[in-house]
Amino acid sequence: MTRRDGKPYDPHAPHPFHSRKGNRWDGYDYATSADYFVTVVVHDRLNLFGVVDGDHVNLSPAGEMIQNMFGKLLERYPNAELLSQVIMPNHIHLVIGKYEEHFSLPEMMAWFKGTTTFLYGVGVNEHAWPRYHDKLWQRSYHDHVIRNERALQYILRYIDENPARWTADNLNPDCQNPDEIMKTIRDIELGTPPPVRP
Numbered sequence: 001m002t003r004r005d006g007k008p009y010d011p012h013a014p015h016p017f018h019s020r021k022g023n024r025w026d027g028y029d030y031a032t033s034a035d036y037f038v039t040v041v042v043h044d045r046l047n048l049f050g051v052v053d054g055d056h057v058n059l060s061p062a063g064e065m066i067q068n069m070f071g072k073l074l075e076r077y078p079n080a081e082l083l084s085q086v087i088m089p090n091h092i093h094l095v096i097g098k099y100e101e102h103f104s105l106p107e108m109m110a111w112f113k114g115t116t117t118f119l120y121g122v123g124v125n126e127h128a129w130p131r132y133h134d135k136l137w138q139r140s141y142h143d144h145v146i147r148n149e150r151a152l153q154y155i156l157r158y159i160d161e162n163p164a165r166w167t168a169d170n171l172n173p174d175c176q177n178p179d180e181i182m183k184t185i186r187d188i189e190l191g192t193p194p195p196v197r198p
Contacts, residue, residue, distance in 0.1 A: 030105040032145075035083065037155050037185075038094045038105070039142040040113065044133045045173055047089035048120075055164040062129050063087050065119050070094075073112050077103060083152075084159045091171045093159045095152070105143065113137050144182070147189035154188055 042048055049063035059067060066087050074082060079100035086093050098105065117136045123129035146152045158181055162169065170178030 030143075031101045031103065033099050033101055035146040035152060036094075036096045036098065036105055037144040037146055038096060038109065039091060039171075040094075040109070041091040041138045041141075041171060042132070043135050043138050045090045045171060046130070046132060047173075048130055048132065048136075049087050049092075050089050052089060052163050052166040055161075057087060057089065057163050059087060060129075061127060062120060062123055065123065066092060066116060069112065069116050069119070072115070073108065076111060077108055079103075080108065084156050086159045086162045088162060088166070088169070088171070090173075093162060095146070095155060095159065109141055113141075144185065151185050151188045154185060 048060065049066060050057040050059040052058075057063070070082055070085055074080060077098075079098070079102075081097040081099070083095040083097050084093075085095070096105070096108070098108075113136075120129065120132070120136050124131055146155065158165075165179065166172055167175060168177060168179045169175055172178075
């Protein structure tokens, strides 16, 4: 995969996927330049952002707001690149390429979650968008630093196919047989060396 900065693919590998309950990986510097697979989930998994129709998602006005904010995120952090994204009814997946170390992934995500929460509140008050329970997003977010090119390609394909695989998505409240994406990614990355800071 060709990077916008022209550098060869050399991500810094962290500990495997972290659950939301554990915050970020202890000891890992999230200002490190790397490719990050990020999932942010609506609180209570409410389907606020759209409806799956076959292999795509028909976005609600709230989903369209989220889509627009992806562009605003890159305007605010121009040294980041959005390699892939999908808006699902109750969550989003992003692959963020971050090429500078003067800002961190938590900083980016705090800005994104805070701004979208504010704009969603405007939508509720002015356009009668559905109300959320207590807060828009779940606490924190899921993150994974991508260890190698094969894992990156698997994640990009997963994101592209996510709407078509909605019935097997473990974030779908009606899912009976969820897929195991993170187990597959860990298997792909098995044996990849740990991160080494320059």
